[in-house]
Amino acid sequence: MLVVITMDLCCTSVHRVILAVGSDYFRSMFTLGMRESHQSCVTLPFILASELELLIDCSYSGAIPLSWKCIFEITSTALQLQYQPALSLCLDFMHQEINPHSCLDVASFAEAYEMVQLLEVADDFVLRQFQKVACTSKFKDLPAKKLLKYLKSHSLYVPSEIVVFKAVVAWIQAKPKTRLRLTKDLMKTIHFHLMTFKEFHEVKSLNMWSDYSLEKLYETIFEEFCSNETDYSQCRIYLPKESLILIGGDQTCEDKGSRSISRELWFGNSLRNHLGIKKAMEWRKLGEMPDPARYSHEVSVLRGQLYVFGGKNYYGTNDILNSVYSFKGTYDPLQNSWERLAEMQEKRCSFSVVVLDEKIYAIGGYCEPDYLESVERYCPVANSWSFTSPLDMPLSAHVAKVFQGQIFVSGGLSNQYQCLASMFLYHPETGSTYLENMAKPRAYHCMETLGNCLYVAGGIATDTVDQLACEVYNPEADSWTAFTSLPVPHVGAGSAVLEEKFYVLGGYSREDFSDTKIVHRYDPTAQRWENMGKMPGPNNDIQAALLCLPSHFRL
Known part of the structure; x- marks a missing residue:
């Protein structure tokens, strides 16, 4: 503890650590003073456990924010004193605030102190952000x-x-x-x-x-x-920590005379760069869902747990499902630990699902012979469903996404089977607030959040016309801008964002009902679509999600 005398002769007691963290001058003064007095040889000998505890209290309250200027000194001291609260706070800071300018310092520090997990985080960041x-x-x-x-x-x-x-x-x-x-x-x-x-x-x-x-x-x-x-x-291979997963769907059989519905799960094991600008994804089969096989279903991921909702299990009538399954814990196919959850209150296909505030919302959809305006909310803790405010109108084949804590809903089909160009915000308590319309109507399309915008691609423009035009929505300006059109139709495709690129996976053409067994990836930096190779299995009315997989499923 030090006594600071101000210009007006007021005396104030101050911990040395507070002064050291906030000033290079005091840090140098204290370090030099302790060296000259030969009292200790630790990195910051003047920081005691009690002072570290005060620093932690101040940091949590926001009074003393940690910074890269002092984080390595404080972390090394916490290690030497084995003061776990300080160490945890410092490690949390480095995990959350690591950036291209600090990652190599973090790697060197972790290597010097044999901190294996921190070194893995730093090395992983360098590999992912190598260009920066x-x-x-x-x-x-x-x-x-x-x-x-x-x-x-x-x-x-x-x-x-x-x-x-x-x-x-x-x-x-x-x-x-x-x-x-x-x-x-x-x-x-x-x-x-x-x-x-x-x-x-x-x-x-x-x-x-x-x-x-x-x-x-x-x-x-x-x-x-x-x-x-x-x-x-x-060829160079990139193995993402999060893997792109494909769930269910249907496809044309080899004899071209029938279709089959799938229970399969596939994952993108790697991205490969080939000659020139040619790229491809390597796919591997991951496992299977419980019965029945399904398409036109929905999936979501909450706290690393995969959920599968509704859909259709055949092509006739009375084939729409309200069943819900989840996988216990982080997905590991070797455990095959699927769990059947409470059923949705309505059977649904061609609907949309989002996660907001630790709850899952099933929005609209189709249940023969009607389109649905109902919305229901699932609580994982209670394992129960409850209805929330309905949509303004029955809606199917639309897409909903959460962006900045709000639910955005684009396009879809009205109950007159008309493709819509609408975009609106849905609030579970107050209902719908309409925004600027898209330039083009569409249904059975894809929408994903990327950067500060929402990207929309694929689908149909009318019942018999494919929609190749693509648009991006800026929520701040409430405006739409066209971007590069798709090279081929993607109706009923899956989609996801991985490594800041927009993936559109499979689908078909409504004009001739031919399958689109291709993955396209949009790079907003290069402003072009890249052909990422063929789909591994089912390609129509599939769903895609991002999951962290155990390392033994990778190359």
Whole structure:
């Protein structure tokens, strides 16, 4: 404890830790003073457990916010004193506030103190945000061994090999005298055969190749780029922590004369970059839902738990379901621990489900012969359903999504089977508030939140016309803007957002009823749709979700 005397001679008792956290001047003063007095050799010897406790109380109240300026000192002290409340607060800060400028410091700190979980979080962030991390000044100080570890990782996520190449060159040129000799080993980690001609032109134009010692290396790189014998097992693979899951759906049988409904679950095991701009997803079968097989159903994820609702189990009448299943805990197919929950109060297909405030809402839909205006809410704690305010009108084949704590509902079919261009907010207590209409009517479409907007794609424009036009909604301006149209129809497709890209999966064409067994991914940065390869199984009226899977289901 210190006594601070102010200019007006008032005396105030202040803990040293409070002054140290808030001022470099006091931090240096206390550290120097303790070194000179030879009282201790810990990193911050003047911080006692009681003072740490006060700091924690102040941090929780917001009086003393933690910052990157002091977090490593406080964490090391908490480790030395084994003061768990302080340590937990510091680790929470680093987990939540990690960014491209701090992640390498976090990784170094975690490695020095053998904090395995923190190191995994930091390394994972570097691999996921490699392009941004490579632009920071700290990246140029990365040890060669650590850089090679990142470059060789199967989890390295980059939009193109040119990003890896530029990062390597920037690292070498930061200290060319000592690092130029590592060029060969570093260049081996870059897949030049995956580059486009435009990208390789950037490689070729680099002044670095004028160095005589790199002449043979460039020839090898050029041969790799020109080679037609591509080993696709060597293509870069990205394994996301969250996996894209496909649930149920139906498809045309091989004989083309009938259709089949599925209980299958598939997951996107990896994303592969191939030659040029060609990309593909590798799919693996994950397991099966309980009976019955279903399509035109809905799914949601709440607290890592997968829920499956309603749908149809055949193509006739009286085939609409109100059954609900969930998987206990984090999804692990080896456990196969599905649980049947309380049934919805109404049978529903072609409806929409959202999660808001730890409750699940089933909105509208179809139950022969009527379209539904009812909305019901599921409480997981009580395992019960209750009706909330109905929609203004019966609605089916629409899409609802939660964005910024509000439920947005777009398009759909009216009870006159008319495609709608509407967009409205639904509130469980007060009902609907209408917003600006879409430019194009649509039903059986996809809508996802991405960034600060809602992206809408696919569906039908009328009963017999596919809707290829796409739109993005800005809630702040209450306005719609067109973006790149889909290359093929996607009616009744699944959708999800993974790694800041909009996935539209499968569906069919209403004009000729042909299946669309393709996954398209929209990149808002590049403003284009990418063909991600074929669907693994069922492709119509499927549902998609993001789940964290156990590591033994990955490559």
